[in-house]
C-alpha cells in the first residue's frame with residue numbers, strides 16, 4: 001500500500017533499501033531483543049561500538065549512527081515508551097519517537113526512512129493505537145518538511161500491517177477525498 005510519500009509493507013526492516021532505518025531501542029542503546037537484536041546482528045559489531053559512545057537515549061528521543069553492514073547508510077535509534085495503561089504519557093512519548101527520528105533524518109539530509117512499529121513488541125503498546133499515532137505523526141511532519149521523500153512502515157506481522165493500512169486509510173486517504 002502506498003499513499004503519496006507513505007508506504008506500508010510487511011517485511012524485515014534490516015533488508016530495506018532506504019537511507020535510514022529506525023531502531024526501536026532501549027534506553028541503554030546497547031542492543032536487546034526484537035527489532036533491536038535483528039538490526040545489531042545485521043549491522044555487525046561496529047554498530048555496538050558506536051552505540052557505546054552515545055551514552056544512552058531518553059524515552060521519546062532519538063540518536064543516529066552509521067548503518068555498517070546494513071543496506072541503509074544510517075540507523076536512527078529511538079526509545080519508545082513501555083505501555084502501562086495509557087495514562088503515563090505513552091501516546092505523547094510514542095509520537096515524539098517518530099517526530100525526533102524524522103527531525104534527525106532531515107538534519108542529516110536523509111530522504112528515505114523505514115520505521116518498525118515502535119513499542120508494539122516487548123514494550124506492549126496496543127498495535128492499533130500505536131499505528132494511528134505513527135501515521136498521524138509522520139503525516140503531520142511530512143506536511144511541513146518536504147525534503148523527506150519516502151517513509152516506509154515495515155510491519156513484522158500481518159496484524160501490524162493491517163493496523164497500519166487501516167490507519168493510513170482513516171487518517172490520510174479518507175481525509176484527502178473531496
Ligand code: ADP
Pocket residue numbers: 011012013014024025033034035036038080116117118119120121122123124154155156157160
Ligand atoms: P519494543 O521494545 O519497542 O516493543 P520490539 O522489538 O519488541 O520493540 O518490537 C517492536 C516491533 O518490531 C514489533 O511489532 C515487532 O514485531 C517488530 N519487529 C521485530 N523484528 C523486526 C524486524 N526484523 N523488522 C521489522 N520489525 C520487527
